Amino acid sequence: MKKILIAGAGGAPTEGVIFSLLKNSDNYIVGMGSEPTDLILSKAHKKYYIPYANTAEYKDRLLEILNREKPDLVHFQNDLEIYHASLIREDIKATGTKIFMPEHSVIDTCVHKYKSYQAFTDAGIVVPKNIVINTEDDLKEAFEKLSDRVGKIWLRDSGIGGGGKGALPTSDYNLAKAWIDHYEGWGEFIAAEMLTSRxxxxxxxxxxxxxxxxxxxxxxxxxxxxxxxxxxxxxxxxxxxxxxxxxxxxxxxxxxxxxxxxxxxxxxxxxxxxxxxxxxxxxxxxxxxxxxxxxxxxxxxxxxxxxxxxxxxxxxxxxxxxxxxxxxxxxxxxxxxxxxxxxxxxxxxxxxx
CATH class of the missing domain: 3.30.470.20 (ATP-grasp fold, B domain)
Incomplete structure (x- = not known):
């Protein structure tokens, strides 16, 4: 029997993984997560609470769980936790638990969308043009250079996070400025040319x-x-x-x-x-x-x-x-x-x- 520790237990992204692993009865699943009300919904055999990955308490708690459970493998299911767990991968491996992820530089590039964009463009891949929005002048430039035939641009938060974090399609400069102000996102948001909904x-x-x-x-x-x-x-x-x-x-x-x-x-x-x-x-x-x-x-x-x-x-x-x-x-x-x-x-x- 293989014991696998899965992060984000109870949330839909992780439960799909747990469902799949439980198709094989030889797998024993230990779930951990930062939302107790999610954890109670999980199909994991055993469940642990852990603080969010960007807190000071995360590392010690993770290593405590690993040393207690001695899983064969640990797998993470959200960008924030993947990023922070990757930073302490040597501590994780020192417990005897395996991980299966690329080197940290690859993770860093992927979770920061503008870094990904730069890598794609450097490789000659067709992508919509992006501009980092550091100032109001950058935002004005984005509307001048990136807007489609109806004047729209696509704004999004370029930092760690999924689910269309901070995304806004708009042709209204004042709304775009207020949106970035609301998120305190100057220097974090990027503007891009609009693509289709397909x-x-x-x-x-x-x-x-x-x-x-x-x-x-x-x-x-x-x-x-x-x-x-x-x-x-x-x-x-x-x-x-x-x-x-x-x-x-x-x-x-x-x-x-x-x-x-x-x-x-x-x-x-x-x-x-x-x-x-x-x-x-x-x-x-x-x-x-x-x-x-x-x-x-x-x-x-x-x-x-x-x-x-x-x-x-x-x-x-x-x-x-x-x-x-x-x-x-x-x-x-x-x-x-x-x-x-x-x-x-x-x-x-x-x-x-």
């Missing part, structure tokens, strides 16, 4: 520079997107499996722009421009996306593959497998409702129109 994610696992497995998934809307000013919540409402060589090529180029020897999980988020070209907007590093259970239910268990690689076991998949799942499988989600896997062609057979 988005796709390419989830992949790499091992010592070699691609192990990857699967593309298009997004057809965000859960509660109408309640966010940006329309983006970071929570996919409907995911659909797709296979497109162009998506894979762009994703691999983006990953190789960040790391010359990829190792661990790389999830490339892309949005299409008006010419139909997928532009990488960020790489979700060292973590699975919220709907990873989708792939498990469809037949490819990414967390189990990840675990086996981390523990030097052979995953039951051919190295370099890309898009092993059938196209047009849909994963449909809503709050407090069990998600459902369905073939897109079968929707009409279940619904009276």
């Amino acid at each position: 988005t796709v994610t390419w989830l992949s696992i790499w091992h010592r520079g070699k691609l192990v497995v990857a699967q593309a998934r298009a997004r057809e809307g965000w859960t509660h997107g109408s309640r966010a000013i940006s329309g983006v919540t970071g929570v996919t409402k409907v995911g659909v499996t797709v296979s497109d060589e162009k998506i894979s090529k762009v994703a691999i180029s983006a990953i190789e722009a960040i790391s010359d020897k990829p190792h661990g999980i790389f999830g490339v988020d892309m949005a299409y421009d008006s010419k139909g070209v997928p532009n990488p907007t960020e790489i979700n590093i060292s973590r699975f996306f919220t709907t990873v259970r989708f792939f498990t239910e469809a037949g490819v268990n990414f967390p189990e593959i990840f675990k086996k690689l981390a523990l030097d076991e052979h995953p039951k998949i051919e190295m370099g497998t890309i898009n092993p799942l059938k196209d047009n499988l849909m994963w449909v989600r809503a709050m407090d409702v069990e998600p459902k896997l369905v073939a897109k062609r079968n929707i009409e057979s279940e619904i009276i129109f």
Whole structure:
């Protein structure tokens, strides 16, 4: 039996990983998290409270849990914790627990969006032009140089965090200025050219520079997107499996722009421009996306593959497998409702129109 410590227990991103690992009865899951009301919802066998990763108490508590439980592997599921845990990776490994993540410089580049943008542009990858907003003059320049045909730009917080953190599409300079003021975000926000609402994610696992497995998934809307000013919540409402060589090529180029020897999980988020070209907007590093259970239910268990690689076991998949799942499988989600896997062609057979 393998014991695995999973961070962020009780939250949707982590519970998808736990669900997948529990498909194999040989796994014993220890969950930890910073929200007690999330923890009580977790399917982990045992649960620990831990302070937030950016607090002084985090390191000692993490090492205490590791020394007490002696897990074979520890895995983190949000950018903040990944970043801070990466900084103390040698202390973690000294407990005898394995980790499976790239070097810290790769993590640092991926969790800071402007650094990712610079890496993409240096590699000649097509991406929307970005400007760091340090001053009001920068914001004025962004509207002059980046706005689309209706005058809109895309603002977002370039720091650590997901879920469309601080995102705002706007053609109103005064609103943009007030938005940055509200977040005290001067020097932290970036402005970018607008892309279309058509988005796709390419989830992949790499091992010592070699691609192990990857699967593309298009997004057809965000859960509660109408309640966010940006329309983006970071929570996919409907995911659909797709296979497109162009998506894979762009994703691999983006990953190789960040790391010359990829190792661990790389999830490339892309949005299409008006010419139909997928532009990488960020790489979700060292973590699975919220709907990873989708792939498990469809037949490819990414967390189990990840675990086996981390523990030097052979995953039951051919190295370099890309898009092993059938196209047009849909994963449909809503709050407090069990998600459902369905073939897109079968929707009409279940619904009276």
